[in-house]
Each structure stands twice: as structure tokens, then as C-alpha cells.
Amino acid sequence: MNNPYPYSNDNKRYQTINYYFRNTYHQKVAKIPLNAGFTCPNRDGTKGSGGCTFCSSMGSGDSILCFDDSLQKQYQEGLKRMQNKWPDCIGFAYFQSYSNTYAPLETLKKVYDPFFKNPDIPGVAIATRADCLNDEIIDYLNSQNKEVWLELGLQSVHEGTMEKCNRKHSTKIVFDWLDKLKSTNIKTCVHIINGLPNESKSDMLETVKQISKHPIDAIKIHMLHLIEGTQMAKEYKEHPFHILTLEEYVDIVVDQLELLPQEIIIERLTGDGIAKDLIEPKWTIKKTIVTNEIDKLMVKRNTWQGKNV
Numbered sequence: 230m231n232n233p234y235p236y237s238n239d240n241k242r243y244q245t246i247n248y249y250f251r252n253t254y255h256q257k258v259a260k261i262p263l264n265a266g267f268t269c270p271n272r273d274g275t276k277g278s279g280g281c282t283f284c285s286s287m288g289s290g291d292s293i294l295c296f297d298d299s300l301q302k303q304y305q306e307g308l309k310r311m312q313n314k315w316p317d318c319i320g321f322a323y324f325q326s327y328s329n330t331y332a333p334l335e336t337l338k339k340v341y342d343p344f345f346k347n348p349d350i351p352g353v354a355i356a357t358r359a360d361c362l363n364d365e366i367i368d369y370l371n372s373q374n375k376e377v378w379l380e381l382g383l384q385s386v387h388e389g390t391m392e393k394c395n396r397k398h399s400t401k402i403v404f405d406w407l408d409k410l411k412s413t414n415i416k417t418c419v420h421i422i423n424g425l426p427n428e429s430k431s432d433m434l435e436t437v438k439q440i441s442k443h444p445i446d447a448i449k450i451h452m453l454h455l456i457e458g459t460q461m462a463k464e465y466k467e468h469p470f471h472i473l474t475l476e477e478y479v480d481i482v483v484d485q486l487e488l489l490p491q492e493i494i495i496e497r498l499t500g501d502g503i504a505k506d507l508i509e510p511k512w513t514i515k516k517t518i519v520t521n522e523i524d525k526l527m528v529k530r531n532t533w534q535g536k537n538v
């Protein structure tokens with residue numbers, strides 16, 4: 230069967246980040262995860278303490294910021310690992326852990342300037358909370374002469390769900406920043422989680438429908454991971470809630486892909502839980518099986534990203 234989806238050069242019926250990078254840089258690009266030692270206002274008591282109930286303490290570290298040497302070392306070692314697999318690969322610096330704009334601008338400059346100034350690094354991706362942005366930070370990021378991405382955690386548009394998850398900011402603030410960032414050169418990616426407690430399939434589809442009304446460049450869709458030691462894991466042990474099966478997750482994701490405009494990059498359809506700490510669902514450990522099942526269902530339904538926009 231021919232693949233009717235236009236932004237793909239393989240069997241994928243949605244736009245992968247690999248497709249985007251290959252088209253933009255004409256070579257393999259990998260995102261090199263970095264931990265600069267930031268913390269999060271939902272952990273240090275400013276907005277809340279204990280963090281979002283699903284968030285593990287991994288990577289919150291000691292909140293000692295890493296500058297120059299140690300960050301450069303993390304980057305070089307990460308790139309080397311990628312180049313063992315793809316020798317010609319170049320690396321985006323990906324500030325993944327916690328809220329990577331949660332510091333004064335002068336501190337952020339010390340962290341980011343060496344990466345912005347390095348001609349071998351094609352771009353920088355920064356994961357953060359929408360309530361850790363301000364105009365000064367945006368002006369700084371927007372003035373860089375390379376690709377800059379901001380990844381914002383949303384998880385769900387439903388305030389009731391997110392109050393119970395202790396997110397401690399509103400959906401509106403995420404959408405307001407996404408709209409505002411459209412007038413800059415900064416690209417945006419939103420993170421969502423399927424399978425949050427008490428959310429129905431229609432709630433999860435509604436999250437994607439509402440996101441689609443905003444000018445995003447990419448989305449990461451994750452399955453909820455119940456991680457040992459988190460507040461949500463504790464709540465689950467006391468009052469178990471439904472955990473999506475692989476079949477349910479795949480069905481929901483395919484419906485969500487149909488609702489997302491064709492130009493949006495689908496950066497992820499699986500999460501990266503650490504197997505030894507993962508309580509549920511165990512099927513998420515085999516990421517290739519999850520993505521294969523999504524591909525298979527899309528072929529079976531003869532559907533593609535954006536079909537129902």
C-alpha cells in the first residue's frame with residue numbers, strides 16, 4: 230500500500246523528527262541530553278514542593294549549576310556515543326532535565342552561550358515550564374544565530390487532572406506562550422501524557438484538539454509511566470486506577486495523530502522510563518514494539534497524521 234502521508238520517506242504516516250532533521254541538515258542529527266543542574270519552582274517551594282506527582286526526582290540533582298567544562302564534557306561524551314552508531318552524526322544540545330530557564334538571565338547566558346557560540350552545534354533545545362519564561366529570556370534566545378527550540382510541559386489541557394497532578398500552573402499560560410512565541414524564530418514543542426488518572430479517551434483527544442489550535446512546531450506524546458518513589462505511584466498503590474493497555478494506547482495515539490495538522494513534527498510517541506524503577510505499564514519498555522503497533526494500526530486503518538483535521 231502506498232504511503233499517502235507527504236512528510237515521510239519511509240513507512241511512517243506521521244512526520245518524525247528524523248525526517249525533519251534529514252530534510253533540514255541533510256545528515257543525521259541527534260539530540261544530546263544534558264543536565265545543567267537546574268531545579269524547578271514546583272520542587273524548591275516557590276510554586277510547590279514535591280513536584281508534579283508523576284515526576285521522578287531523577288535529575289533534579291543537587292541544583293548546582295554545571296558550567297563550561299562539565300557540560301561540554303556531557304555533550305562530547307553524548308555525541309561520541311551517538312557517533313558510534315552514526316559516524317557522521319551532528320548533535321543538538323538538548324537541555325532536558327527539569328526547568329532549564331529557571332534562573333536569572335546572566336546565569337542562563339553562562340550555561341547557553343558556549344553552545345550558541347560553538348559552530349559545530351546546529352541547534353539548542355531547552356525543556357522548561359511556561360511559568361519560567363519571560364520577555365528578557367525570549368529576547369536572548371531569539372537573538373541567537375542558530376535553531377532554538379523551547380519544549381513546554383503541558384501534559385493535559387484539563388485543569389482538574391493537572392490540579393490533582395500538582396502541576397501548579399495553568400493550561401492558559403502554556404497556550405499564551407505558544408501564541409506569543411509564534412512571532413519569534415524560536416520553535417516550540419509541547420509535551421503531553423496519555424493515561425493520566427481518571428482521563429477518558431475523549432479527554433486525551435480533547436487535549437490534542439486544543440493544542441492544534443495553537444501554532445506549535447512539534448509535539449511529544451508519552452504514555453504515563455508510574456515510577457517507584459513518585460507521589461503518583463504511592464497514590465496508585467493505595468487506590469489503583471486504570472492503566473492503559475498497549476492496545477488502548479495505540480488506538481488513542483492513532484486518533485490523536487489524525488487530529489494533528491500534517492506539518493507538526495511528532496518528536497516522540499513513547500517515553501523513556503528507567504526499567505528498574507517502572508511500576509506500570511511494563512509494555513512501555515519495548516519502545517520499538519509500541520511504535521511498530523502504531524505504524525501497523527495506521528496502515529490497517531489506512532490513515533495518516535492530519536487525516537481528520
Ligand code: SF4
Pocket residue numbers: 269270271272279280281284285326327328358382396
Ligand atoms: S514534571 Fe517538570 S514541572 Fe513538574 S516537577 Fe518535574 S520538572 Fe518540575
